[in-house]
Amino acid sequence: MVRGKYKKKLNTVFLLVFTLIIVSFMSIFMKIVMDQRSKEYETTIINTIKTTLNNSQIKLEVINSALDLVMESDEAKNWSESDNNEMFYLGLLKVQQKIRKSSSKVNNVNFQISATFLDEDSLVITPVSSEAKDYYFKKNLGLTTEKVEEIYDHFENKSSYMAFTINNRDGSSQICYITKKAYRKRDVLYFTTINYDSFVEENLEQDWYLCNNNGIFAMKEDANVPANEIFEAFQNSDLASNKFIYKDYNVFKQSFYNIDWILLYSYKDKNIDTAMIFIYFMIPFIMLTLLSIFLSRVITNKLYRPIKEVLDDFFSEGNYQKDVDEFKILKQNSNMIKTLNQQLKLAISERNNLIVQRLNRDLLFGININKSIYKDHLIGDDNYCVAVLEFLNNPYEDVDDNIFLYKNEILAYTQDINKLRYANINYYTCAIIIQCDKVKEAITMIHTLLETVEIDYDYDIRVAISNVAYGTKKIKECFEESKKILEYKFLYNQRTILTMKQIKEDLDRNSYYYPLVVENKLIHSVLNGDIKAVEIFSDLINENSAGDKLSPKAFKNLIFAIIGTISRIVQELKIDSHKFLNDNDDFSTLSDQWNRKDIIPKLRKILEDILLYVNNNKKDSENSIAEEMLTYIHEHYWEDIMLVDMAKKMNVSEKYCGILFKKAVGDNYKNYLNNYRIEKAKEIMYSNTKIKVSTLGKQVGFNSSNTFIRVFTKYTGMTPKAFAEQIKDL
Incomplete structure (x- = not known):
């Protein structure tokens, strides 16, 4: 045991005092001891719940951060707006990768994000697979049909989240946290499952409950008080107080930050040991002197206990030291607490920086601002422009980590300037929102920034600065303008800073606008039969028609470029161009017509x-595959043919095969096959009522008699034997 200088002095003082006044002060002393134990216990409970809440709060913020990354990602938006199967499945894979990536580096809380459309048929995207809704709800979440209907009813009428407890396959409990995100075309449900033992400390001695305004949705498995009783007491308690009493339980309540979750923690008062009461009261009357010695040691140990707990962290068992200076060690602990406090302040500062950067990204991308989240960081309407900085990547060299360091220096610089707000876009690109009245002011600020950061001359960097616009809602337009300016970056190899005014003055409408990325989008849309191809074409014409009129030479080159794009599309489709041109025309003669008034409508036509041709071919191909599937079923219904076998035979995916079959027939594959087999079985029974059930089942493709009887009863309402008896009576 640790024997310090302070403990020895304390023990000596109590020996002298209790020898003289032990009888007089016995009752007072006992009350002090009991109150101290009660306060220490309550302090321990309060510290426990605060620590638990802080840990859970941090984990919840990690979860919400990962969830926001997925919900606000371009992958999720594109997937929600998919118009065909190819875009749907491509979007599905990208969202799945985004979900996996957003939670791959999280190791302090066990959670999983899944996503699905707000309908009854679409797939559920999980980090490792895509699953049917029924399988996911019943097997993964263990939900009943009534619970699933409740979820649909809730999110069809409301946008608020849902939270409740589910049981995992291994028997562990999880919180199911469901949120809805409304995109432009569809609503998407995000299911986040969080393990109890990673979200709330699993070794808590007392009972805990998680609740919101709707009730308790998670609690300790062996809690002493039922959830409905504790929630009713919570509703009736004083809202301003952080504690209420239910029966003989003290219940503390603590609220989560940025969500209406509340943590309830209940415990009973810890009473003093009966044996200790006997010792403190009875022995003084028997042996006053011995009791005074005993009490002095007991009180000393109790008062010394907090110091002992600190010293136990410094001295391992069996290696205690004598005459140690306790206050020197306490001072060391105090310094340690100050260090931890500084680290906490640094962490809070970093978190605020992340919130500000997220706000800046929302402003750049035109996302609605949640004022409750950003209330301490919002900016008012003023004159703004946007500068986009891009480090030009050499595709023949490895990724340079110095770019990351330079971007961090740019971030640090902007944090000290009130008129500059930084936002990271991707590895090579970042953006700065600049509060200024003229573009010249912005150029001066950017020059100062580049000189301060001292970017190595070996790094090729371009900065595009938009025109100045008033209001925060115009920041998105400024950002889009800066990105458009960057499309001309390779035309200005000697310039670091580019503005729209420079580009307009230099080009003077002698050059047309037709970036490679626009051409690729147009070709891809046509080849996929996407009607958006016409919209892309119209936007391209409008872009070149805006402002000053193109010179004849520039207009001619634009028409030649569009004809070249159409020619590549025709070559890719491997079709005769005369299907779409006049009999006496080809692409060469079409180019000669570049100055005709109807050339633009003609190219659009x-x-x-071509779009009509692509979509008709796709439809004819689907009808042909559907007819082949029906023929194959009618000719091989007695065989063990599964949907996956049918898909392999038709050289399509299993999912697409099922969708195509239901679209053509109006019923799913399994139901149609079973129904057709039962009709064939009925035909056989009409000609032979004495045939055995086992024989009949095998003849129409069932592997077991039980399966045949069950399916036959489902489709006819009676067993095969009852059906045969009915035929005999006819």
Whole structure:
């Protein structure tokens, strides 16, 4: 045991005092001891719940951060707006990768994010697979049909989240946290499952409950008080107080930050040991002197206990020291607490920086601002422009980590300037929102920034600065303008800073606008039969028609470029161009017509005809596959043919095969096959009522008699034997 200088002095003082006044002060002393134990116990409970809440709060913020990354990602938006199967499955894979990536580096809380459309048929995207809704709800979440209907009813009428407890396959409890995100075309449900033992400390001695305004949705498995009783007491308690009493339980309540979750923690008062009461009261009357010695040691040990707990952290068992200076060690602990406090302040500062950067990204991308989240960081309407900085990547060299360091220096610089707000876009690109009245002011600020950061001359960097606009809602337009300016970056190899004014003055409408990325989008849309191809074409014409009129030479080159794009589309489809041109025309003669008034409508008409051709071919192909599937079922219904076998035979995916079959027939594959087999079985029974059930089942493709009887009863309402008896009576 640790024997310090302070403990020895304390023990000596109590020996002298209790020898003289032990009888007089016995009752007072006992009350002090009991109150101290009660306060220490309550302090321990309060510290426990605060620590638990802080840990859970941090984990919840990690979860919400990962969830926001997925919900606000371009992958999720594109997936929600998919118009065909190819885009749907491509979007599904990208969202799945985004979900996996957003939670791959999280190791302090066990959670899983899944996503699905707000309907009854679409797949559920999990980090490792895509699953049917029924399988996911019943097997993964263990939900009943009534619970699933409750979820649909809730999110069809409301946008608020849902939270409740589910049981995992291994028997562990999880919190199911469901949120809805409304995109432009569809609503998407995000299911986040959080393990109890990673979200709330699993070794808590007392009972805990998680609740919101709707009730308790998670609690300790062996809690002493039922959830409905504790929630009713919570509703009736004083809202301003952080504690209420239910029966003989003290219940503390603590609220989560940025969500209406509340943590309830209940415990009973810890009473003093009966044996200790006997010792403190009875022995003084028997042996006053011995009791005074005993009491002095007991009180000394109790008062010394907090110091002993600190010293136990410094001295391992069996290696205690004598005459140690306790206050020197306490001072060391105090210094340690100050260090931890500084680290906590640094962490809070970093968190605020992340919130500000997220707000800046929302402003750049035109996302609605949640004022409750950003209330301490919002900016008012003023004159703003946007500068986009891009480090030009050499595709033949490895990724340079110095770019990351330079971007961090740019971030640090902007944090000290009130008029500059930084936002990271991707590895090579970042953006700065600049509060200024003129573009010249912004150029000066950027020059100062680049000189301060001292970017190595070996790094090729371009900065595009938009025109100045008033109001925070115009920041998105400024950002789009800066990105458009960067499309001309390779035309200005000697310039670091580019503005829209410079580009307009230099080009003077002698150059047309037709970036490679726009051409690729147009070709891809036409080849996929996407009607958006016409919209892309119209936007391209409008972009080149805006402002000053193109010079004849520039207009001619634009028409030649569009004709070249159409020619590549026709070559890719491997079709005769005369299907879409006049009999005496080809692409060469079409180019000669570049100055005709109807050349733009004519090119648009050609694109529309190609789109119609692509979609008709796709429809004819689908009808042909559906007819082949029906023929194959009618000729091989007695065989063990599964949907996956059918898909392999038709050389399509199993999912697409099922969708195509239901679209053509109006019923799913399994139901149609079973129904057709039962009709064939009925035909056989009409000609032979004495046939055995086992024989009949095998003849129409069932592997077991039980399966045949069950399916036959489902489709006819009676067993095969009852059906045969009915035929005999006819």
